[in-house]
Amino acid sequence: MNKVLQLGSEYFASQFGGAPDGLWSAPGRVNLIGEHTDYNDGFAFPIAIDKRTTVAARAREDRLLRVTSSSFPGMVEVNLDDVDPDALTGWAAYPLGVAWAMSLAAAGGASGLSGMDLALTSDVPAGAGLSSSAAVECAAALALSDLWGLGLDRPDLARIGQLAENRVVGAPTGIMDQSASLLGEPDHGILLDCQSLKTESVALGFAGAGVGLLVIDTRTSHSHADGGYASRRRSCEDGARRLGVGSLRALGPDDLPRAAAQLDGQTYRRVRHVITENQRVLDTVAALRTSGAAAIGPFLNESHVSMREDFEISTAELDLAVSSAQELGAIGARMTGGGFGGAALALVRNGDAGTVAEGIARDFAQAGYTAPHIFPVTASEGARREL
Structure with a gap:
């Protein structure tokens, strides 16, 4: 058993006593390109990373759900009959929200399900734009699906996780x-x-091309549930409505002149980001297939400019991380995640990774910013049962 799984088992035993029925894990993610396109029915190009959340779980004979996390104090307990999306708050809303959403998918609803003890451990940095929340949701969903015998497939589990995040x-x-x-x-x-x-x-x-990804966690926290994210979504929906389409996915670069003529300046900029970002996703995939990893740098750079200027979701720290990486020789760099803080990523040649990381840290110190957490990530396997 590796160190992460051992930690998960030991933490479960410390909280609940005995051994779990199993351990499940799910990774965080870095979005290589395609930001704020997903809720606009567009394209995105994420990778699962080698940072994971582990859920150790054991079925109970009663109807009680108990959940604890090594990252937060205390234990949250709720009866399955009382799991109400409007009453779930804080960190426990993620795993318990999954339990609620999954009960909707069960043939007999929540009435046919048993209680559960869940213990969470993780090395996915929280608040960094690496989707620590989805790692929790997906590990919990896989564990509950297995222990409740629901046999849900991966697309079903993804929809359950999304429902939990949206509704709960x-x-x-x-x-x-x-x-x-x-x-x-x-x-x-x-x-x-x-x-x-x-x-x-x-x-x-990436391995064959001798390149890799550096994540620059600016340590400026963000929250998707805040007004900034929601207001961007409303702008996109308003732009689509005023342009007579169901979603911005229906529009391409050729529609930008019409959008500029019909929309106010701010809404147009929001729409322009989504339309051009969709195209950058497709261009990135095409470049990987025809020219290799070193050819995607310009699309990463252009994506950051679009998020900074058109979607206005970057920060001074993110802008410095990106510009510093570029000046230090990165192939391409951009902020990643929902914005308003979090992390940037840089595609670098393996031999340059140390120099780039050191230079970014130096630039942050000179600017008087909190020291960033800079680390490499590799594309890794998705959620799985570990034990």
Whole structure:
């Protein structure tokens, strides 16, 4: 048993006594490109990363759900009959929200389900835009599906995780994060069509090209449930309505002149980001297939400019992380995640990774910012049962 799984088992025993019925894990994700496109029925291209959340779980004979996390104090207990999305708050809303959403998918509803003890451990940095929330949701969903004998497939589990985040947590996110966490593969990205929910695994070829990803966690926390994320979504929906389409997915670059003529300046900029970002996702995948990993840098750089100027979700710390990485020789760099804080990513040649990381840290110190947490990530396997 590796160190992460041993930690999960030991933490479960310390909280509940004895051994769990099993351990399940799910990764966080980095979105290589395709930001704020998912809830607009567009394209995204995330990868599952080698940072994971582990859920140790054991079925109970009563109807009690008990959940505890090594990252937060205390234990939350609720009866299955009392699991109400409007009453769940804090960190426990993620796993308990999954239990609520999953009970809707069960043939007999919650009445036919047993209670459960769940213990969570994780090395996915929280608040960094690496979707620690989806890692919790997907690990919990896989554990509950197995122990409750529901046999749900990966797309079903992704929808359950999204429903929990939308309805219980109150974050109006799309399905990208859960899809990445459930469907990831080593050295592959996931091309996600958020309209059809079809996915395609695309080889990254990073290892063969001698390149890798650095995550620069600015340590400026963000929250998807805040007004900034929700207001961007409303702008996109308003733009689509005023342009006479069901979603911005129906529009392409050729529609931008009409959008500019019909929309106010701010709404147009929001719409322009989504339309051009969708195209950048497709261009990135095409470049990986025809020219290799080193060819995608310009699309990463352009994506950051679009998020900074058109969607206005970057921060001074994120902008410095990106510009510093670029000046230090990164192939490409951009902020990643929902914005308003969190992390940036840089595609770097393996031999340059140390120099880039050191230079970014130096630039942050000179600017008087909190020291960033900089670490490499690799594309890894999605959610799985470990034990």
